[in-house]
Amino acid sequence: MSRKTPQAIRGTQDIFGADAEAFAFVVETFERVRRLYRFRRVEMPVFEKTEVFARSLGETTDVVSKEMYSFEDRGGESLTLRPEFTAGIARAFLTNGWQQYAPLKVATHGPLFRYERPQKGRYRQFHQIDAEVIGAGEPQADVELLAMADQLLKELGIHDVTLHLNTLGDAASREAWRAALIEYFLGVKDQLSEESQERLEKNPLRILDSKDPRDKPFLADAPKIDAFLSEEASAFFAAVTSGLDAAGVKWVRAESLVRGLDYYRHTAFEFIPDEGSASAAALGSQSTVLGGGRYDGLMESLGGAPTPAVGWAAGIERLAMLVGAREVEALQVAVIVEDDSLVSMGISANSALRQAGMSSELVAAGSPRKRYDKGSKLGASAIVVYSLVDGHPDIRMKSVDDDLAERIKGVVYDSPE
């Protein structure tokens, strides 16, 4: 290990080989499915004014103060590497007048940055796919978005995850529920874990998904959102669930599923591996594969007109773990040159094969005697060998695939020298 080589930044990854193939498979599948649902592609900046994220997330949270990659540029302006897509898309929607396209369905993917301690399925630079519907307040938008997520997971071959669904109601319902939770947990405060006692002040909803055994006894009897839902909020949720049923999307109710941020309204959801499944084992403690919700309050926090919106995002690395290692596509042709005087013949054959749409590798270096071995190890369906027989150039071809053999003959034997 050379002392001079700089190390990669903590929490960044160099993805290669089968893992990189799995990553690409996730992105390609997402791109294909997103077209089926007519989501339009957007490309966003990787960094924004810190304000964009601070205002949308809420200034107070740990998330803003500790988990963002922020820095000053040369003009002294505070910038931040995007920790999520939603805030930047909302900003673009407002600054570019995309209201004219509403309701707007957009999709994107790329790197995101969060200053966190790396662990299984969590990195400082990680990658997500993302889909948003902006300017659509009706429950059908939630249904469409969730149907797309469900289809994506199935097309990725992931069948052991389930949609966990909840509603947070409208702003009034949500506040009433929150107040009731605080009151309830205050009553048993002494018996809660230290973490949850702190959460009581900062983020009471989060007590509901505490992992601490000391908290669990109190969770079952905690107030439920359903008791606080307004008539409209109930109707909205009912429309979402019946729409999902109609679309054939399986779901389970998750009464304790919450969102930390204030701008979330109504639908909140996560796709989570089924207990004991292969996917659950593959993900370790990072169980959520895809998550999102309705964020009707966000646009206002960025100074825009009230605009309903709903979206989700999913970690590409986590999806790639569930998809499993994928091998590179098999090589079709290995071109082996066993005598250096024939190298240019090999080069032109290799080149002609590729231009004719066949994947090809040239083996013309190293010990001539070992080239055949080296070439055959590439695992190609066909091998083309250039060698010298009695001082004359000789071409031989072997193939396990007759159609491929014909295609090769058409290219290699007819190519102008």
Added chain:
RNA sequence: GCGAUCGUAGCUCAGUUGGUUAGAGCGCCGGUUUGUGGUACCGGAGGUCGCGGGUUCGAACCCCGUCGAUCGCCCCA
């Protein structure tokens, strides 16, 4: 920020209660087999055992520190 486990060739790993010049497989390079669909044989390069200190006659091994990795807690947009 906290905790646990781990750091030996390019890769995956051995290394006996501390004992001489630190090993294997794979990969890489070269040679042999006049070989032709992966599998043979021989040889070679490549390691201050993460780094720094300590204990000891002697440390890859024991102790302390440090850096890094992994997994978990907190947090999770």
